[in-house]
Amino acid sequence: MRAYRLEVNGDKIEIAAPEHWTLLEVLRYKLGLTGTKQGCDKGDCGACTVLVDGEPELACLLLPGAVEGKKILTIEGLAPAHRCRGGEGADPIQESFDEAGALQCGFCQPGVMLSARALLNREPHPSCEQIADSLSGNLCRCTGYKQIYDAVEAAADKEAELKTQGAD
Amino acid sequence: MEYPTTVEDAVALLAKHGDRAMFLAGGTDLLPNMKHGLFEPEVVIGLGAIEDMKGIRKDKDGSLHIGAMTSLTEVARSQLITEAAPALAQAASVVAGPQIRNMGTLGGNVMLDTRCQWYNQSHFWRKSLGYCLKKDGTVCHVIEGGKKCVAAASNDTAPALMTLAAELHFLSPSGEVALPIEELWKADGTWNKNVGPDALLVSVHLPALSGPHGGAYLKLRERNAIDFPQLGIAARLGFAEDGSIFEAAVAATALGPRPILLQSTTKLLAGTTPGESNFEEALLELCAKAHKQLSPLANIPGDETYRKRMVPIFLKRALVLAAQP
Numbered sequence: 297m298r299a300y301r302l303e304v305n306g307d308k309i310e311i312a313a314p315e316h317w318t319l320l321e322v323l324r325y326k327l328g329l330t331g332t333k334q335g336c337d338k339g340d341c342g343a344c345t346v347l348v349d350g351e352p353e354l355a356c357l358l359l360p361g362a363v364e365g366k367k368i369l370t371i372e373g374l375a376p377a378h379r380c381r382g383g384e385g386a387d388p389i390q391e392s393f394d395e396a397g398a399l400q401c402g403f404c405q406p407g408v409m410l411s412a413r414a415l416l417n418r419e420p421h422p423s424c425e426q427i428a429d430s431l432s433g434n435l436c437r438c439t440g441y442k443q444i445y446d447a448v449e450a451a452a453d454k455e456a457e458l459k460t461q462g463a464d
Numbered sequence: 465m466e467y468p469t470t471v472e473d474a475v476a477l478l479a480k481h482g483d484r485a486m487f488l489a490g491g492t493d494l495l496p497n498m499k500h501g502l503f504e505p506e507v508v509i510g511l512g513a514i515e516d517m518k519g520i521r522k523d524k525d526g527s528l529h530i531g532a533m534t535s536l537t538e539v540a541r542s543q544l545i546t547e548a549a550p551a552l553a554q555a556a557s558v559v560a561g562p563q564i565r566n567m568g569t570l571g572g573n574v575m576l577d578t579r580c581q582w583y584n585q586s587h588f589w590r591k592s593l594g595y596c597l598k599k600d601g602t603v604c605h606v607i608e609g610g611k612k613c614v615a616a617a618s619n620d621t622a623p624a625l626m627t628l629a630a631e632l633h634f635l636s637p638s639g640e641v642a643l644p645i646e647e648l649w650k651a652d653g654t655w656n657k658n659v660g661p662d663a664l665l666v667s668v669h670l671p672a673l674s675g676p677h678g679g680a681y682l683k684l685r686e687r688n689a690i691d692f693p694q695l696g697i698a699a700r701l702g703f704a705e706d707g708s709i710f711e712a713a714v715a716a717t718a719l720g721p722r723p724i725l726l727q728s729t730t731k732l733l734a735g736t737t738p739g740e741s742n743f744e745e746a747l748l749e750l751c752a753k754a755h756k757q758l759s760p761l762a763n764i765p766g767d768e769t770y771r772k773r774m775v776p777i778f779l780k781r782a783l784v785l786a787a788q789p
């Protein structure tokens with residue numbers, strides 16, 4: 297066992313876990329944050345994507361010791377983070393995914409939405425190519441991606457609108 | 465898990481634990497290999513807390529210094545690298561997918577283990593087959609009766625760094641070594657490097673190039689993301705004032721155990737000028753030569769006959785791109 301000090305979704309947590317456990321296992325089986333999915337467990341699928349200091353990384357290939365002192369955001373923290381920034385309800389990306397029907401089984405969705413969040417933070421008006429590129433590490437076996445790309449575009453528009461309203 | 469904060473401590477820790485320990489950079493190859501039972505370290509020495517190993521800078525003599533712990537994303541986006549070493553930036557930008565490029569490092573990519581369809585499998589899978597030479601077994605499933613593993617070098621940045629004549633700075637218990645990257649490799653898939661596993665790659669140096677240069681890296685793969693290369697070709701051309709070529713380098717990966725620097729490329733291309741017929745002729749000759757010399761093996765995804773046919777095609781495309789500095 298090893299003790300870790302982690303910062304997950306804004307909460308500072310001290311947690312002990314077997315030394316060979318990955319961050320993914322700590323999130324799911326110690327912290328109960330099962331929104332982060334365990335797909336391939338070897339870096340191929342992106343279902344375990346979390347944001348580490350704002351950038352998408354794969355929890356199945358991270359040892360918790362490597363992310364001590366860094367800010368981890370999981371899908372459970374996405375809406376609260378949006379509200380912390382002064383927003384209402386869910387993150388615009390979540391709203392747009394809902395409206396665009398950008399999911400079928402939903403297994404890929406937490407990872408896809410976090411990759412999309414990182415993209416829109418860096419590039420508020422991404423081209424379709426940038427969207428496809430940023431989501432290229434997230435496999436979806438159901439949708440064919442079209443609705444996902446549409447949803448990210450719609451979320452970018454929604455955020456631009458919210459910003460202009462905020463500026464009024 | 466150990467997290468040293470200096471390169472000296474990292475090397476001393478590895479020496480202390482010997483064969484039982486391995487370095488962990490981004491972990492994007494180490495962890496899958498550990499999960500498959502291919503690597504079985506009892507101690508993992510994380511390099512993430514060594515600040516000296518991160519970042520890119522230009523030295524006074526114009527050479528570039530890249531810390532081994534610099535992420536592939538940073539290498540791909542760095543203006544210093546896209547300008548001075550476009551092939552390296554391109555190679556880093558096509559490794560795996562975005563998440564892995566955020567985690568994976570240049571050092572880890574250079575030091576990447578070789579790959580083979582009979583090796584990169586779960587323990588259960590390999591056990592059912594009776595293992596192989598590279599790990600736990602006595603036979604090779606690729607070369608019948610083979611006594612030497614031929615698993616493929618599959619790191620995208622290696623050929624790009626070879627065309628740039630990169631120098632690798634290692635620290636090991638016996639001291640510091642600066643090794644031209646071309647001398648790093650040996651044709652043994654079990655361990656394809658001429659340094660031991662106790663050597664820490666500290667940084668990568670790209671010497672300053674005289675005059676304008678163009679470079680490109682092209683990668684053959686099934687999907688445009690995530691997949692390892694089925695063939696990777698890097699090219700670099702140096703130009704004289706009159707626009708003619710005075711220097712050329714071509715290197716390829718995903719063929720056999722070591723990435724290969726094609727010989728006498730400068731001899732063939734020097735003096736020719738892109739856009740003129742002498743360049744086209746030299747290009748055809750070089751492509752024919754590469755097609756003869758470079759033979760992919762049947763141990764990674766992608767039909768080997770198809771991969772061989774793509775050698776001259778990718779080489780031509782890479783050189784045409786490199787000809788537009």
Ligand SMILES: Cc1cc2nc3c(=O)[nH]c(=O)nc-3n(C[C@H](O)[C@H](O)[C@H](O)COP(=O)(O)OP(=O)(O)OC[C@H]3O[C@@H](n4cnc5c(N)ncnc54)[C@H](O)[C@@H]3O)c2cc1C
Pocket residue numbers: 338339340486487488489490491492493494495496511532533536558559560561564567568569570571572573574575576577618619620621663664665666690691692693
């Ligand atoms: C799904 C998937 C797809 C991938 N696709 C590609 C691809 O297309 N192209 C490609 O090139 N790679 C690919 N990779 C492999 C890997 O992600 C990259 O090669 C990456 O650059 C490895 O870097 P790392 O920092 O994660 O290395 P690690 O996994 O931490 O280390 C790799 C090896 O190098 C050793 N090592 C690391 N740093 C040093 C150092 N400074 N000194 C000495 N030894 C060191 C480690 O002990 C280990 O043996 C892929 C991996 C996955 C899981």
Ligand code: SF4
Pocket residue numbers: 579580581582583596597598599603604605606607612613614615653763
């Ligand atoms: S080339 Fe042969 S020995 Fe090497 S990993 Fe493949 S099957 Fe094993």
Ligand code: FES
Pocket residue numbers: 333334335336337338339340341342343344345354355356357
């Ligand atoms: S579960 Fe991590 S990439 Fe598939």
Ligand code: FES
Pocket residue numbers: 398399400401402403404405435436437438439
């Ligand atoms: S919705 Fe099923 S995998 Fe994407």
